[in-house]
Amino acid sequence: MKKINFSAGPSILPQQTIEETAKAIMDFNGSTLSLMEVSHRGKDFQAVMDETVELFKELLEIPAGYSVIFLGGGASLQFCMVPFNLLEKKAAYLNTGTWANKALKEAKLFGETVEVASSKEANYTYIPKNYTIPTDADYFHITTNNTIFGTEIHTDLDSPVPLVADMSSDIFSRPVNVSKYGLIYGGAQKNLAPAGVTFVIVKDELLGKVTRPIPTMLDYRTHIENGSMFNTPPVVPIYAAMQTLRWLKANGGVPAMYKKNKEKAALLYNEIDRNPVFKGTCQVEDRSIMNVCFVLSSEYEGNEADFLALAKERGLDGLKGHRSVGGFRASIYNAMPIEGVQALVDAMQEFEKKLVK
Ligand code: PLP
DSSP: OOOEEOOSSSOOOOHHHHHHHHHHHHOGGGSSSOTTTSOTTSHHHHHHHHHHHHHHHHHTTOOTTEEEEEESSHHHHHHHHHHHHHOSSEEEEEEOSHHHHHHHHHHTTTSEEEEEEEOGGGTTOSOOOOOOOOTTOSOEEEESEETTTTEEOOSOOOOSSOEEEEOTTTTTTSOOOGGGOSEEEEESTTTTSSTTOEEEEEEGGGTTOOOSOOOGGGOHHHHHHTTTOSSOOOHHHHHHHHHHHHHHHHTTHHHHHHHHHHHHHHHHHHHHHHOTTEEEOSOGGGBOSSEEEEEEOGGGTTOHHHHHHHHHHTTEESOBOOTTTOSEEEEOOTTOOHHHHHHHHHHHHHHHHHHOO
8 A cells, every 4th residue: 555645845746647647758648759758849748838837827827927937956946046037236035944044045145135034043933924024125035835844924925025935835735816926936846746847937027137147047038938948848847747737727726725735734733732742843823734843742752753653554654854843744735635634643643542641
């Protein structure tokens, strides 16, 4: 029996994505050639690229005036591509965790940066709410879901300057009002596809304003003008993304995912709050619906390996917490069925019976 995958990324994908991509790797569209062997400029792969872009636009209700492009380099390359293309004088950053911090570090290479607020002093267990965004900043950067620490910004923020968001680990998990953002980016390897492709949704009018020269490959306009085919695109992850988006559409789109994600998260957080053996690590109102971080209550500390062993026996994989938090992290992305979360809750209850006499 297949294990239930709670890993933070690479992570669980819909079975349809895995099976359809495997089929195309063996024989792409009846060509007898592998998806890995065919030209990205052929009409069959062009159709894949077109459908993937269209599904992005349809499922996220992306308004006119925005481009959707697929790049290499991971979300990490966006940490420098964003300031390269958008930072003329000053940029503002909200520091909500490791990835936000890495993004800020890169921006410092390009101009003045303002860290408007940080929750570092509390090991990023909450999302700062009281801060002022400088109105003369070129953009304001946020990380909407903090994969490592398990906090999430649940609403589309108001910003007086273009809002730039790293949505690597919550894209397609909840409806987003794209018109409130100037740029959204993320690595694919959580809710979308295997690693290797990065999506960027960018408001066209923001580009071409900085005075510095931008290397061709790092200029968003290059990829927009060439339909993400300036260089050879990562065809297998793009094909897998198309399959995931077809699955998502057939299963009710983003609103249906959001409903299910809230149910799954509530099931797990309710157990964390009820079970005396476990406790959550984040402030309740900022808890992520994608990455659920929890530890053993102080009374039961030291039994982590036993819980992981019990989970492993039950086929629950990837639950060890990130070293910055410790304890456990259950990543419950779109493809995680509620039965998977229930299996984890059952294991937690079984562990409680063992420990609480
Ligand atoms: N941003 C967030 C929120 C992430 O969770 C990750 C990876 O887990 C990254 C950025 C880095 O992504 P990549 O490995 O694609 O560079």
